[in-house]
Amino acid sequence: MKKCIKNGRGKNKALEMSRSFLFWLGLAFLFFSSCREKNTLEDDFKPTPYQIDIPFGFPTKLNIPEDNPMTVEGVKLGRFLFYDGRLSGRTHPDSLMSCATCHRQERSFEAGVDHPDFPGGFPHGLSGVQTHHVMLPMINLAWNLNGYGWSGFLYPENEMPYFRNIEDFVRLAVMAKDEIDGDTSRTKALIQSIPGYPELFRKAFGSEQVTFTNIGKAIAQFVRTLISANSRFDKYMKGEVQLSQSELNGYVLFTTEEGADCFHCHGGFGNPLFTTHLFYNNGKDSLFTDPMDRFLVTQDPMDRGAYKATTLRNIELTGPYMHDGRFATLEEVIGFYSQGLKPSPSVSPLMHHINDGGIQLTPSEKEDLLNFIKTLRDDEFLSNPDFAKPDKFPDED
Amino acid sequence: MMVIFIAALFFGSACNKTEDPENKAGKLHLYFQHEIDSVPIEFDTLKYTNAAGNPYLVTEIQYFISDVVLYRNDKTQQLLDAGEDIHYVDTDLPETLTYKLTDDIVPGTFDSISFTFGINEVKNQSQLFVNPPESNMFWPELLGGGYHYMKLNGKWKDTGDTIRPFNFHMGIGQIYDTATGEITAYVQNYFRVSLPNSSFTISNAEELALTLVMDVNQWFEAPHNYDFNEWGGMIMQNQAAMQTARENGHNVFNLLKNNSK
Known part of the structure; x- marks a missing residue:
């Protein structure tokens, strides 16, 4: 019996060994086939680096997160998503909303005062709630090293993850009541x-699995390609065109302290971004009630009423102006700097005409300054097909 | 075979070469402090008074120094970091308050140190800096181009007790034709700062730490009392004011010796 049992055990053991062998063989097959599949996927994931051509005089330091290098495939995907109203997570025609709903190329990627759905250039979200501030420029953002938003609340060194860069702006825009009012899931x-989209995600990020992190990364990559650096002023500095006498007079006013003194905050030939990307109280108010000024970030009382100095490139197209859109036209803005300044303890010392109410420009000086500022319009950028809505979305091929 | 032999000899001799422990190069690290009346500045606080009696506050100070030179007690001198010898200081950016010069310094005793406040005319060319924060210091082409030597921004209280902004900005000056208002010449306003009583020793392998202390009040006194009520808040196009600042600037800095490594 014992033997029998023993024999029986031996037989069973042989059977078990045979089963075990098959089990391990099968597992090995699965493992290797899985590896082969994985290797195939990895082998196939070779995105093409996207090189930003740095325009003459522009900074060489770029704000591109290490975990989101620019690739041709990422930019392509980002462009689709930027323009696809289904970014809202909805398909009903009334509920479509994408970045491009507000950020229009013909208005240098802002709404503009003539936006058909947002009268005066004051956007509201799908919920109907108006945005707290009006829009900021969405051009040359790869060179912004000092924080995004009017208060600069998104900055790379922020201790709070999800509040660091353009990638995070995408997430905030999708979730915000005053924007897409959606949810990332x-x-x-x-x-x-x-x-079509899963394949584009695979090419851009190595996986067909759509994640919101990768949605944000792709859109941020596309946004970083929106470079405007070929205005008439740029062509003038390169000797390609001549400016009118009025425009040249305006340039002198722009870049002299005893003129309009715009350059300390808004740049010029030595700072062709036409902004320092810093924050200033420029004398709009004497009392401050906005909880989302620069004070929000620094908690420094001297930052009450301070907001980001915006680039003046394409500014002709991007009204309304100031954080709250209080000025509809550039004429009003120049009028404000000329005669409308209000003192306060936190006003920037760069506003050295504050006690006179402004720089006191004559009508002809105002006209000259306006004419110069209009030389910063970049028509090539405004019609660049690489930045335009794609002819077809991925599912329309 | 001969080649191998020579190579072996060469490498052998290289390996046998020993450093002279008595003569290992040192380094110089400069730190920057900004004071008024020997106390670190409390920014944005109207608590200071200059020699002309103007109550004032300071918002920020941004400036360049360049061409740091050490003078040995044997009367020889050494220009440090000649290739990258322009340093930007910004009271809003703590990382700019340290300037680690990279050149090796043969140990020894030094009588003094000097540097250029601003940038000399050879180097002070537009587009020298394309990156911020230095690029934000650009000086308009029309006014001479290049970069501000300094932006010292703040506010003062005038004789009528009104708080007014000042932009004590230095750079290339202009001479204007009084009849036409046209610019007829430019003036280089950079200047050398020498700290003659600043003897120090750099020992073997020492990283000597020195602190350059700017006393802001010195901009406004000795040899000239600088009165904001007289000069107003802006001086970029006022060569007489910049000349006054330039002459006062020689006494603005003093040197502190820190603990070295």
């Missing part, structure tokens, strides 16, 4: 379900 699920 719904958006990524919808994008995942749209034929």
